[in-house]
Amino acid sequence: MIDYLVAISIIVGIYAIFAIGLNLEWGFTGLINFGHVGFLAIGAYTTVLMNQSGAPIWLSMASGVVLAAFFGLLVGIPTLRLREDYLAIVTIGFSEIVRLFLLNEEWLTRGPMGLFGFDRPFEAVIPFDYNYFLFILVFGSLAVIYLLLEKLVHSPWGRVLKSIREDEDVASALGKDVFRYKIQALMIGSAIAGLAGAFLAFNMQYINPRNFIPMETFYAWIIVVLGGSARNKGTILGAIIVQSFYTGTRYLQDYVPLASHQIAALRVMVIGLLLVLLMMYKPQGLLGRKEELTLGQ
């Protein structure tokens, strides 16, 4: 039983990290990033490929994070000066191109067959069930990231991000170089997603392009919106709830006369409905403050 909970918790932790990166971009800075999964993929594949070519696992992981941040920069440069909705459209395109690349460049990624057979940190030396170590690694990282982000977000730098979210024109009028801050937020968020990608790889011990479809981005979105955007605690809560929902519905099959693909579809429908209802009636999510959002324009 404990083993099972540990296994589930690891997934919660990975999604929490993934979503917390998005929360920085969307919750604090107001960037509509619909391509977040692309950076997850870059983190995962870079980690695995580098390790399989002989690099030590920690270096591979670091490279995954750095490369994800770098792609955040590349994507940001042409798009962050554009209107927010253009960013949404282009970022979806970006993550799909990444997925298509992973699917088709078989010489590099083995395409749909995916990759397996790579090291995991300290695997050789852990005497007990590796999952326990992975749990510590993931939640330890989550804790560190959480603390760092909280510090950043409550600093003058975070203040500028919030002002950009509220009204870019004001931020510019006060002398802030809006573009630079947006790029920084996107790069940090992408780096965090890259780290989540590495952890994803360690957890599943096998990655293939199907793990990196746009739906993953929208899982991050529901986690952030549900928890209350701009509330990092809420994001973690959101991850717990969404993952519990996901795992819980897996068992529905035993009690309900529905095929597994139908349950999967129903699951996504519920998430879609939740997104619609939240944005319509409770946009501040679970932990957001209502006063903040009834203040309209």
Next chain:
Amino acid sequence: MLQLIVNGIVLGSIIALAAIGLTMVYGVLNFANFSHADFMTFGAYIAFVLNVALGLNIILSFFIAVAIAGALGVLLDFLVWKPMRRKNADLVSLIIISIGLSLIVRNAIIFIWGGSTRNFDLPVQRGIEMLGVTITHNQLIGVGTAILFMVMVHFFLKNTKLGKAMRAISDDINLARISGIDSDKVIMWMWFIGIGLAGVAGILYGLETTIRPNMGWFLILPMFAAVILGGIGNPYGAMVGGMVIGLSQELSMLILPSEYKMGVSLGIMILVLLFKPRGLFGGTKT
């Protein structure tokens, strides 16, 4: 290469039709409706049910399905979009809602019909061979119908009171309201027509290829590219944009592996956004 041009025209006309509805919503309500593509899929599946499960002939199925799609558009306006207008919801909320709707529609289709591909109940016909190029009957019907509908849209926008009202609202909704236009009613009709056209495009796409749950979502990027290329809010721009995107995607196979076709739409879109953000023909928004 001629074959690619033919395929490009076919694909382009489908994208063009779908893009008209998308650009109208974008121009009038000022947000990117990510669920638009899934109404293409919806239209195709409804037509499929009517045609295959209920045995109705394809033409009847077509019109009923399109009407149902339009009706769904109106229903959603009533349930979701109008209340959000009343709340003065911001752009981002609308976009996220549209993502939610897209997930619901697409997965409802998977829930009901599963993920396998379907086809309309039509006799298989040999295509026409011409100049070394094969044109299937379905392709001809597809392009013909698309052009017919585009002409109808043109006529509607230029000559009917409702059409002119739509153009007015697209330009400046407050000015239009002051001139006495009932914006809510016009918007309702806009949804009916826009989503109905998406349904048409979906059915034609199902005719040309197959019917599957992701068929619409697969075209979301080319559709947005067409809208941006043509100028947001500009239906004629969307028509031309659609054709250009369709042709570019097919012709790109001359130099790119076919799996990256979507990259062409993305590339064109980025170029337009960087160098001519108002599109080739100027939309109503910057």
Next chain:
Amino acid sequence: MVQEILKVRDVKKYFGGVVAVDGASFSVEEQTIKGLIGANGAGKTTLFNLITGYYKLDSGKIFFKGERVEQLPTFKKARIGMVRTFQLTKALSRMTVLENLLLGPKMQSGEHIHNIFLRPKIVADEEAGIVEKAIETLEFFDLMHMKDDYAGALSGGQKRLLEMARALMTDPKMLLLDEPFAGVNPTLAWKLVGRIKELKERGMTFLIIEHDMPLITDVSDTISFMNHGRIILEGPPEDVRQDPRVLDAYLGGG
């Protein structure tokens, strides 16, 4: 030697086929208050947007403190001391009044990530100084009692004060105010006039768009009158206000 802090020469702006600003020229002397009046649609806010960089000029030149600045992006203009407020108040609603003000000062070291982690003491000290200045400013504008409220909860008039307070935190050389008295109750408005004059004595320059004649006539040292995208008339408030062209534009209608 009196300096012209702002010089606008022959600025033109077209929107599609429509001329919004049609060769506007004027100057503002340092440590003065200039009013900019004109009927709706005359091009005043557009001119503001052109001066501060929200719109790109189609032609013309703009000089600030002697340097050509029309190509500079808005944020760079703010950094060299040209700061504006907006016609529709843009209070950052989901931030507190105090936070709104703390945003103001330029070049805060805490706005750079590396400083937050490598030089926390410097950031903390600077922040304390900024908070002090913010509190002073809040008292100057009588907003102290609302400092921890969300800016979105303020009344229209208070939001106008907030905008000006926030702009002042940037330590500007010149403030461009777009209808700062609109929707503000008369008592508050006249108090604001007093504050503006006080700030002028402390060395600031103002360019103010306003429709309320008594207010603008009282607060300004000179007034420029704009019509159809051009500056038609400039001079002392009393003269301009009684000029037949001005009366015509305001009373003649259209």
